[in-house]
Amino acid sequence: MPYLRDVRPTKSELLILKTRLKIAIKSHKTLQMKLDGLIMEVTRLSPNVKAEYELLIARHRRVRHLLAPAYMIEGMLNLTIAAYSVESKTEIELSEKNLFGVRVPVITGDNVRTDLTLRGYGLLGTSMVIDDLADAYEGLVDAIIAYAGNAAALSHLLLEIERINRRVKALEHVVIPSLEQSIKTISAAREELEREEQTRLFHVKKRRR
Template sequence: MAYQTDVKPTRAGLLALRSRLRMARKAYKILSMKLDGLILEVTRLAPEVKKEYDLLITRYTRTKFLIAAAYMMEGTVGMTVAAYSVEVKPEIELTKRNVFGVKVPVITGKDIKTDVIERGYGLLGTTLVIDDLADSYEDLLAAIVAYAGSEATLKHLLAEIERIGRRVRALEHQVIPTLEETELYISRMRDEIEREDTSRLFHVKRRKEAAAELIDQERKTRTEG
């Protein structure tokens, strides 16, 4: 039998133990509900992350192909000039949101998609492959940002599921059974102590009654004598 030995077999100790048991059962219920919610969220999010990853690979493959074509048509000098001519720089913003009490990162991009006339290089001095490559790069960056945010959220949720799962299992298989066994053990000890106290009080009462009867008999004997 697994039980705690640091709980005194008193009424106050038993009440405190029952209070801890109620709190443990309540915590188990709340954490189990949270765990179920997180698992459902991960189940919903995982296919989306897979689609974003597939899209990322597709756009990466296309961008690699366009880079090779652009170097062939524009050369290293033309590619370098077009790259350094870009005036609008994309920015990445990191915030957080709450998912079932878990703070997960939100990654968003700013100025990722730009208009052709905002790219800085001259339209007449470049071929269409540069425009196609710029579009492909922007699409790739957008896919990277989307996938990074979703993957980070998924990793945070999985880590929280593992952490809460350990606590739920500990409550279910260790904490609550131990408290229940301890409550049963203390209750039995209390019953045994009460029975011993009742028996002792009964014997004390009988001895007092016997002593009183003896005193009465002696008193009657002296009176009759």
């Protein structure tokens, strides 16, 4: 750690350390503000992620609940044909947004929910169970996309909080105290040197009288 090295009790060294101390204090304040903002964002986002996860689980259970009777009523072949008959395709889009200087992923979906007319299979030739199952699967995909996006953002924010927290603690408990101690040591040494110099000059003047 450069702040713990032996320093010379010179005026220039003292000025350098005081400048470093000002920078360290300013950095600590800036990082602490960023940390507080990130913690607030995580506090806001966490309940949403929890709720989205619970919704995902509930919709997954509904799909499993509908799947067995659908197989029994329509059979594997009809369900497979219905699944491959869907005309619209779900598209997943990945992007990023900036939260307090942290780039977090954004996951969105397009064409997740489809109209009955775009599902491709004949409405007259199929039972309601296929429509119910299709609705349930679309709801599940919608829930997965919503959860994945916010969960990924939350994960990035938590990692950034951990990283910034380490820097804040290092500044607070190591860097700033070390600089303050070095400044105190140099100031005391300079005061001692000044007293010695004044004493020397006093004796020199006394001998000249």
